[in-house]
Amino acid sequence: MTPIISAAGLARESEGPRPPVLLDVRWQLGGPSLRSAYAAAHIPGAVFVDLDAELAGPPGAGGRHPLPDPVAFGAVMRRAGVRADTPVVVYDGGQGWAAARAWWLLRWTGHPQVRVLDGGLAAWSGPLSAEIPEPAPGDFVPVPGSVPLLDADGAAELAGKGVLLDARAAERYRGDVEPIDRVGGHIPGAVSAPTTANTGEDGRFLAPGRLTARFAGLGAAQGAEVGVYCGSGVSGAHQVLALEIAGIPAALYAGSWSEWSSDPSRPVATGPDPR
Numbered sequence: 001m002t003p004i005i006s007a008a009g010l011a012r013e014s015e016g017p018r019p020p021v022l023l024d025v026r027w028q029l030g031g032p033s034l035r036s037a038y039a040a041a042h043i044p045g046a047v048f049v050d051l052d053a054e055l056a057g058p059p060g061a062g063g064r065h066p067l068p069d070p071v072a073f074g075a076v077m078r079r080a081g082v083r084a085d086t087p088v089v090v091y092d093g094g095q096g097w098a099a100a101r102a103w104w105l106l107r108w109t110g111h112p113q114v115r116v117l118d119g120g121l122a123a124w125s126g127p128l129s130a131e132i133p134e135p136a137p138g139d140f141v142p143v144p145g146s147v148p149l150l151d152a153d154g155a156a157e158l159a160g161k162g163v164l165l166d167a168r169a170a171e172r173y174r175g176d177v178e179p180i181d182r183v184g185g186h187i188p189g190a191v192s193a194p195t196t197a198n199t200g201e202d203g204r205f206l207a208p209g210r211l212t213a214r215f216a217g218l219g220a221a222q223g224a225e226v227g228v229y230c231g232s233g234v235s236g237a238h239q240v241l242a243l244e245i246a247g248i249p250a251a252l253y254a255g256s257w258s259e260w261s262s263d264p265s266r267p268v269a270t271g272p273d274p275r
Contacts, residue, residue, distance in 0.1 A: 001087075003103065003244050004118040004205060010089055011126050014045070020087040020113075021138070022046035023080055025055065026121070027098035029234075030180075034093070041128040043091065043121070047080040047135060051098045051234070055105060063259035064180070064232035065101075070109060070142040077106070077142070081135030087113040094122035094203040097195070100238035104252060108149065109142030116241060119204040148251035150227050152260055155253040159189030159274075162225030165218060165250075167195040167239040168257065172231070175270035180231060181261045185268040187229065188275050193218050195235040198242035211246035222248055229253035229260075 005013070013020055024046040026034040038048040049055060054076045056065035068076075082088055088106060092098040099116045106114040117123065150158065158164050166173045166186050173192040178184030186192070197214065199205055206214070212222070220226045226248055230236035233254040243250040260266055269275055 001113055001115065003115055003241055005089055005115040006118055007123045007125060010117055010124075013087070018087070019045075020089040020115075021081050021083065021135070023082075023088065023090045023102055024048045024092075024121075025051055025090055025098040025102045026093045027051040039132065040130055042130075043124060044127060044129040044131070045133050046091070047133060049076060049080060049102060051101060055098075055101050061259070061262060063255040063262070065234055065258075067233075067254050068105070070144050073105060073109065074140060074142040077140045078138040080138065082106075082111070082138040082140040084111065084140050086138075087115070089115050089117055091117035091124075092120045094120035096120060096199065096203060096241075097235045097238045100241045101234050104147070104237035104240060108147050109144050110146045111140060119202055122203060148249070150229075150251045150253040152253070152255060152263075152266065154251075155187060155227060155229055155260070156189075158225060158227040158251070159187055162227065163218070163220045164190040164227045164229065164253075165193040165220060165239060166190040167193060167228055167230040167236045169194055169196070174272055175268075181258050183261050183268055185261075185270040186257075186274075187260055188267050188269040190229070190269075191218050191274055192272070193239065195230065195239050195242070198239065205242060205245055208245050208247070211242055212248070215243060215246055215248055220248055220250075224248070226250040227253055229256040232256050232258045
């Protein structure tokens with residue numbers, strides 16, 4: 001199953017005999033919850049899921065958005081109506097980062113049929129609703145480990161033997177600025193690969209061939225061992241999604257720079273060169 005779906009495709013499937021479960025994961029970095037925006041207008045049938053509260057654990061040594069407890073995550077998914085045998089489509093406002101986080105978590109915990117609405121709510125031209133659905137409880141039970149996950153040591157090792165992509169903005173990679181975390185720079189050996197280059201101006205992913213060519217130019221050709229990190233494991237999930245569209249499996253370092261940089265003993269590289 002392709003990891004993304006168009007708005008037209010979602011409209012067709014929603015009217016079909018096996019409509020997907022819809023999750024609305026609109027989110028803004030550092031901002032208030034967008035639950036009120038969801039309540040005002042969402043794709044009919046979609047259930048709101050809060051990234052900060054339900055797709056991440058409490059901030060701390062594991063980073064700003066550490067992985068949620070799988071048991072708690074499973075309870076959230078079941079309340080949203082997620083079933084193991086039913087497709088799931090996740091969307092956000094259009095940036096795609098939050099939707100990709102939900103997509104990655106569901107894939108990591110074993111759900112086999114998860115897709116992201118390409119372009120998010122901004123691409124949807126169908127009806128919107130203010131009715132809050134009350135889905136029947138789902139039966140999805142998370143089993144972590146279905147897709148690869150890196151810890152700090154694994155990310156450092158991969159930067160030396162494979163390809164570790166840094167999905168943050170280039171100025172944060174270089175260490176020119178660091179608006180959020182303790183220190184700027186990057187994991188030594190990591191390659192700068194801003195997530196924003198994976199999509200066009202409309203927020204939709206580039207064609208698979210263009211993504212394949214982009215990643216090959218960064219050293220992440222098919223067959224390479226590839227990992228991704230970002231600031232806190234959100235935009236990095238979007239990069240993993242782009243790599244999957246390109247046919248390149250990749251591991252996510254979920255703790256990302258917010259975890260790495262919190263430990264003063266870990267090395268930090270600055271400037272445009274990986275090392």
